[in-house]
Amino acid sequence: MPPRILLHFTPHGRPPPGVVSEFAAERGLPVVDATDGRDVLERVGRSYPAALVIDATPPLDAALAVCRAIKDEAFTSVVPVIAYATGQGEGDDPAALSLEAGADEVLNHKLSERECALRLRMALRRAERDVSVHPTTLLPGTVQIERDIGRRLLTGEKFAVCYCDLDHFKEFNDRYGYNNGDRVILILSRILRDVVRAHSPTAFVGHIGGDDFIFNAPLDDFRKCCEEVISVFSELIDLHYTPEDRERGSFFGKDRRGEGYEVPLMTLSIGVVTNEHRSFVHTAQISQLATEMKAYAKTFSGSIYVVDRRHGGESALAAATASDENASGDHTQ
Known part of the structure; x- marks a missing residue:
């Protein structure tokens, strides 16, 4: 940096x-x-x-x-x-x-x-x-993230909150060291900032912490942002592995019990919540749903974004059990 x-x-x-x-x-x-x-x-x-x-x-x-x-x-x-x-x-x-x-x-x-x-x-x-900017990425932190969501709620605009999280990042950190881990975090922040800015000038990108990011974008813009972020990330992430790991498509790691297993290369999961089909009165409602959708996205293999299409009547558990048509109708792998 x-x-x-x-x-x-x-x-x-x-x-x-x-x-x-x-x-x-x-x-x-x-x-x-x-x-x-x-x-x-x-x-x-x-x-x-x-x-x-x-x-x-x-x-x-x-x-x-x-x-x-x-x-x-x-x-x-x-x-x-x-x-x-x-x-x-x-x-x-x-x-x-x-x-x-x-x-x-x-x-x-x-x-x-x-x-x-x-x-x-x-x-x-x-x-x-x-502002509480993150020391590695210098992106706004949770205070500004909440403030931006709150402002969009007050204006009544239709928008999407996109919660981004790296898959298998901890294992990468363990194998390659925290310096390389910080470098990946910084690169992802630049991808998010540059891509989202290019496709949605009024969008907002923030860094929750670690490998968790959020960007808020107008409803008409978020799909292109998600697709392009995943595309650029997928092109660049392989370069951060050794040629041997890259060719293999994974590396050998150990879990907390010391047992060995194959660790895939990092992918990106994005859970998306919009106010297209439902109304929100508080940022905490959006935060909870975005966390659910991020967890649901991580159940898929590969880099993907999933969109919550519920209208508000379904159980919160629906995010984890809904069919692709209902919850993840838009995704990139």
Whole structure:
């Protein structure tokens, strides 16, 4: 994983304020300057910086456009944005306009260096506390996952919650070591983020922990996302095994009792819950059903996604006993 940076966007080509440079140096954060908004969005989308500091000195259009783009995008809204202004132009209010655009904190030339440093520190601390990004993948954690589902419930949109889980990951970890296991987790996070973003710009990807991920997508988009994620994952995962294991299609492992057995190569199971045929009033209802569907998906061999088609009247046990027509009518193997 690349080292974290403090990204500094200045459409005016000025260096960051001294207090920002000192703050970054104290925390070992390299400061990377950017003068083009497209470059900023590309960098933030590629690897989340520790923070984005934007030069909000008038004229403001470029700085505010970048701030809005970062905060309106589910994949990048977790990045704390700090705006600063070295002065104030006539008719402009950089602080208010920056906050309206979504900035998490605002600095200006009237504040003391001590207060600026405290505001910078608190902005990063709030981001870590409220978002709880996963240290390996830097994807949003459970707080943000619940928040995104709750927002979609409030808007009344039709959407799908897709719970992704690796099969035989523990055995891979035991054989190849946790460093290689973390690498697989990171690669899966990148597949999910890039594929889901490509097919569904308003979707959201989060990391529950370990090898468990969730993405929420509009109803019209989730099938293509699931199919493409599985396709890309299936192409790449074999490369993480030795040639011998890859050719064999499995490796010899031992269970907790020390007995040997054949361990298949890793596959991906995705359990999907939608509000197409039923209404939900709380995120916990969706979470429980998504967990059921993920467990049901893992009963199949190979990489697969299964969709809950129940209308709400069936027993919860139906997820594990329903026919393909009722519960897993959409799947990829």
